[in-house]
Amino acid sequence: MSGKRSLIRSGTTVDQMVRAIGDRIVTGFLRPGEKLDETSLAARFDVSRTPVREALGQLSAMGLVERRPNRGAIVAVVTQEHLASMFESMAELEAICARFSAARMTSGERRSLEIEHQSSARLVQLGAEEDYEYFNTEFHTRLYRGAHNAHIYEMTVMTRSRLAPFRRAQFMLPGRLAKSWQEHDAIVTAIMRGDGNAAGKAAKDHVSIVSEASAVFALGEQPKGARTTMPVTAS
Amino acid sequence: MSGKRSLIRSGTTVDQMVRAIGDRIVTGFLRPGEKLDETSLAARFDVSRTPVREALGQLSAMGLVERRPNRGAIVAVVTQEHLASMFESMAELEAICARFSAARMTSGERRSLEIEHQSSARLVQLGAEEDYEYFNTEFHTRLYRGAHNAHIYEMTVMTRSRLAPFRRAQFMLPGRLAKSWQEHDAIVTAIMRGDGNAAGKAAKDHVSIVSEASAVFALGEQPKGARTTMPVTAS
DNA sequence: CAGCGGGCAACTGCATGCACTTTCTGCCTT
DNA sequence: AAGGCAGAAAGTGCATGCAGTTGCCCGCTG
Numbered sequence: 155m156s157g158k159r160s161l162i163r164s165g166t167t168v169d170q171m172v173r174a175i176g177d178r179i180v181t182g183f184l185r186p187g188e189k190l191d192e193t194s195l196a197a198r199f200d201v202s203r204t205p206v207r208e209a210l211g212q213l214s215a216m217g218l219v220e221r222r223p224n225r226g227a228i229v230a231v232v233t234q235e236h237l238a239s240m241f242e243s244m245a246e247l248e249a250i251c252a253r254f255s256a257a258r259m260t261s262g263e264r265r266s267l268e269i270e271h272q273s274s275a276r277l278v279q280l281g282a283e284e285d286y287e288y289f290n291t292e293f294h295t296r297l298y299r300g301a302h303n304a305h306i307y308e309m310t311v312m313t314r315s316r317l318a319p320f321r322r323a324q325f326m327l328p329g330r331l332a333k334s335w336q337e338h339d340a341i342v343t344a345i346m347r348g349d350g351n352a353a354g355k356a357a358k359d360h361v362s363i364v365s366e367a368s369a370v371f372a373l374g375e376q377p378k379g380a381r382t383t384m385p386v387t388a389s
Numbered sequence: 390m391s392g393k394r395s396l397i398r399s400g401t402t403v404d405q406m407v408r409a410i411g412d413r414i415v416t417g418f419l420r421p422g423e424k425l426d427e428t429s430l431a432a433r434f435d436v437s438r439t440p441v442r443e444a445l446g447q448l449s450a451m452g453l454v455e456r457r458p459n460r461g462a463i464v465a466v467v468t469q470e471h472l473a474s475m476f477e478s479m480a481e482l483e484a485i486c487a488r489f490s491a492a493r494m495t496s497g498e499r500r501s502l503e504i505e506h507q508s509s510a511r512l513v514q515l516g517a518e519e520d521y522e523y524f525n526t527e528f529h530t531r532l533y534r535g536a537h538n539a540h541i542y543e544m545t546v547m548t549r550s551r552l553a554p555f556r557r558a559q560f561m562l563p564g565r566l567a568k569s570w571q572e573h574d575a576i577v578t579a580i581m582r583g584d585g586n587a588a589g590k591a592a593k594d595h596v597s598i599v600s601e602a603s604a605v606f607a608l609g610e611q612p613k614g615a616r617t618t619m620p621v622t623a624s
Numbered sequence: 625c626a627g628c629g630g631g632c633a634a635c636t637g638c639a640t641g642c643a644c645t646t647t648c649t650g651c652c653t654t
Numbered sequence: 655a656a657g658g659c660a661g662a663a664a665g666t667g668c669a670t671g672c673a674g675t676t677g678c679c680c681g682c683t684g
Contacts (some may be wrong), residue, residue, distance in 0.1 A: 163593070166637070168446065193665070202639045208446045209666085211403065217451040217543075223401050224645050224666055239540040246485050246541070305474040306481070308452075309544050318444050401667070429637070437669045442637085459636055459675050 160227035167201050172201060179207050179218050179229050182319045190219065190227040211234035217316055232316075240317055245358045247310045248297065252341055252357035255300035256350040264346060271342050278335045286331055293338060297357065300345075327367050337363065402436050406444035409434060414453050414464050417554040425454060425462040452551060467551075475552055476600035480543045480593045483532065487576055488590035490535035491585040498535050499581060505531070505578050515572045521566055528573060532592065535580075562602050572598065 166371060178184040189208060196203045211225045213219035220230045232240070261269070277286040283340070306339045338361040343352035400408075410430070413419045422459045425445060445462045448454040456462045466477070494502070506528060512521040533545045572595040579588035 168637085169458075190517065203666090204638055204640090208443050210452040211447050215447040224405075225647095226665070236539050240540040242538055243540040243544065250481050303474040303477055304471050307476040309478065313540065313544075338504045361671080371481075403667085426634095428634090438636090439668055439670090460677090565641070 166206040166211075168208045171195075171199060175209055176213055176216075176218055176315075179213070180315050180318045181210075184229050186219050186231045186319070188229045190229065192226075216312065224289050230316075237317075237320060240313060241361075243312050244310075244317060245365065247306065247313060248294070248361045249354040249358040251297045251301040251310060252345065253277060253354035254303060254306070255297050256345045256348050256353040258302045259300040259345065262298050263296070267293075267300070268342055268346060270296070271338055274338075275335060278331050281322050282332065283331065286334075290334065290338075292346040297341070297349040321364065330367065334362070335384065402440040403443045403447075406430075406434060406436065407447050408594050409445055410452055411448055411451075411502065411550075414448070415550050415553045419464050421464050421466045421554070425464065427461075460503065465551075471557060472552075473547060476596075479548050479552060480526065480600065482541065482548060482594040483529070483596045484589040484593035485541060486532045486536040486545060487580065488536075488585040488589035489541075490532050490540060491580045491583050492590040493537045494535040494580065498531070502528075502531050502535070503577055503581065506573055509573075510570060513566050518566065521569075525569065525573075532576070535566075556599065557613045568598070569595075 175184070175190070192203045198205045199206070210219055210221065214221045214227065218230055219227050221227045224338070229301070257264075270289065274286065274289040274293070277289060294314070295311075298307050301307065323344050337356065340356040341353055341360060342354050344350075410419070419425070427438045427441050431441045434441070435460070445454055445456065449456045449462065453465055454462050455465045490498075505524065509521065509524040509528070512524060523587070529549070530546075533542050536542065572591065575591040576588055576595060579585075579591050
């Protein structure tokens with residue numbers, strides 16, 4: 155049946171499925187432990203099971219999905235222990251990025267980092283949590299890029315994705331916004347000074363604090379059965 | 390055609406294919422840039438194209454192969470730059486592992502590490518390069534495990550696999566064996582002392598030296614299709 | 625002789641079909 | 655009434671088929 159794939163943006167069908175399903179996991183729309191039925195997914199996205207299967211395989215290789223042979227796939231369930239290990243890794247990775255950034259950022263990168271960071275102060279004053287969240291992501295991405303190391307960049311971004319479902323409410327905690335900005339400030343200052351060790355330490359502390367806040371939050375809401383009802387608009 | 394799956398080990402056919410093809414890449418049997426033809430691979434392993442395709446997809450997600458839509462898959466070609474970034478990452482990751490190991494290894498783990506390390510001295514005297522290579526891998530794996538952090542373990546092992554093709558000849562260099570052992574010794578000593586910083590530094594230095602040796606080697610034999618493609622990480 | 629273009633062969637991408645495995649259900653046994 | 659066990663239903667795993675794309679070869683033209 156199917157006319158034409160209405161939502162072709164880029165890449166093959168499999169790529170689209172990886173993004174579509176991956177996004178839904180990362181954004182928490184699909185919750186850990188939730189069953190990923192090949193047939194339903196295929197129907198929902200109006201493709202055959204083959205690309206869905208391939209996508210699930212790739213997501214499994216990325217650690218976002220867990221596959222039990224002959225027993226279907228579920229959104230990866232991370233134990234408290236594994237979650238902690240990812241947060242800890244994140245802190246270490248960010249520390250590396252900050253340390254490298256202090257040593258390697260071009261003057262252009264340093265300038266942008268500082269400017270963006272300063273302008274984000276406004277968002278803190280306004281209490282614009284959503285906008286600040288966006289800036290926050292940008293800020294950290296700048297650090298990852300500034301390290302000028304493609305592989306560390308990959309690992310860091312990957313780890314961040316896998317942690318995303320557990321971090322979304324981090325700014326809900328009162329006063330978190332201002333504190334976050336101050337921590338960013340410490341990182342930026344150290345980088346501008348070219349002090350790699352200080353930058354690394356500041357970044358590690360920053361992430362560690364976020365981790366604790368998020369971990370507390372994550373403990374609160376455990377996955378429950380959920381369904382997926384939503385039109386198939388590309389992300 | 391032929392009867393039942395006689396070849397490899399356990400798991401689904403796709404898993405077997407991932408291991409089979411992945412091994413051949415990691416061991417250098419398939420060289421960077423080499424074309425991975427679905428039909429040939431399917432015939433070679435006596436399966437249909439479907440599991441081969443899924444395997445290639447997963448290997449692509451792991452970064453071991455590169456897929457060009459509608460144009461087939463090749464063994465991932467890493468640029469000198471990306472290779473350097475992986476070696477650097479490896480040094481950082483090993484440093485973390487060593488640092489954590491110094492703080493977290495159980496007494497049993499410490500004991501085994503020391504014992505195995507000491508007994509490997511014999512292999513150095515004998516100049517048993519192949520056996521030492523095996524011990525070397527074991528030694529590093531102990532460090533990764535000793536860090537007691539599942540996610541860092543994953544990243545480290547993954548990075549090591551991707552570097553494997555470029556490290557095979559690291560012990561060819563004269564005197565490398567003895568030097569390697571001494572470097573291991575520095576790591577072990579620091580860990581036994583519980584000195585995380587020293588352990589981390591020793592590990593980083595160790596890996597860096599190996600990296601340089603390997604990089605020199607890798608430069609010598611550039612594979613044919615040497616195009617430069619940066620892996621694009623989805624966001 | 626170089627350049628160009630059409631057609632063919634090879635290959636990838638996806639859909640569909642079938643076999644096998646797991647899981648659920650309801651009936652039968654004890 | 656509980657346990658368990660057939661049989662069916664659901665769902666996964668792989669093979670095969672077909673359509674679309676890419677790349678190549680070869681003849682044609684200037």
